[in-house]
Amino acid sequence: MIRERFKEMDLRITDLADYLHMSRTTIYSFMEAYDKGNKSVISPNVLKLFDYVMDNPLSGKKNVMSLLLSDITGDMERINKAENTAISPVIKYLTEYPESSKAKFFQLAVSTSDFDSVMEYLLKVYPLLRNRRLTDAEIEFIKPYDDIRNIIDNNKEK
Structure with missing residues (x-):
C-alpha cells in the first residue's frame, strides 16, 4: 500500500533511501512493517514521512521533498546544538574530513545494518x-x- 503510494507520486525507493540515508532494504522492510501495522519497528522520521504520505492523499512529490528537507534542516539545527555531547567529536571529524575513509564508513554504518x-x-x-x-x-x-x-x-x- 505505502509502496504503491510512493509509485503514484513518482518517488523512487532508491531516491527515498538516499534522502533518508538508509539502504533500500531497510526502506522496504519499513514499508512492509507499515503495511502490516507494525509501526513500532519503524524509525520515527520514516514513520512521520509514511504517515504524512498516507494521511494526505493529495500530497505530491514536492510536498514530500519539502517535508524531507525541513526534517533535515531541523536535524542539522539539533546537531549544531549538540556541542557538549558524545556526538560532537564525530560531527567535527566529518566536517573537517568529509572525504576520508572513516567518514565514508560512518555514512555507510548509519545507512545500513550490515556492519x-x-x-x-x-x-x-x-x-x-x-x-x-x-x-x-x-x-x-x-x-x-x-x-x-x-x-x-x-x-x-x-
Whole structure:
C-alpha cells in the first residue's frame, strides 16, 4: 500500500533511501512493517514521512521533498546544538574530513545494518587491546582482529 503510494507520486525507493540515508532494504522492510501495522519497528522520521504520505492523499512529490528537507534542516539545527555531547567529536571529524575513509564508513554504518555485528565486536575488542595481561579466552577472542590487521599490514607492504 505505502509502496504503491510512493509509485503514484513518482518517488523512487532508491531516491527515498538516499534522502533518508538508509539502504533500500531497510526502506522496504519499513514499508512492509507499515503495511502490516507494525509501526513500532519503524524509525520515527520514516514513520512521520509514511504517515504524512498516507494521511494526505493529495500530497505530491514536492510536498514530500519539502517535508524531507525541513526534517533535515531541523536535524542539522539539533546537531549544531549538540556541542557538549558524545556526538560532537564525530560531527567535527566529518566536517573537517568529509572525504576520508572513516567518514565514508560512518555514512555507510548509519545507512545500513550490515556492519552492526562487526562494530559490536570491535567495541568489545578495543579495551582488550590496551590490556597487557589477557586470558587465553581473551586472546582467542581478539584473534580475528589480529588476523585482519596482519592481512592489512601485509597488503601495505606489497
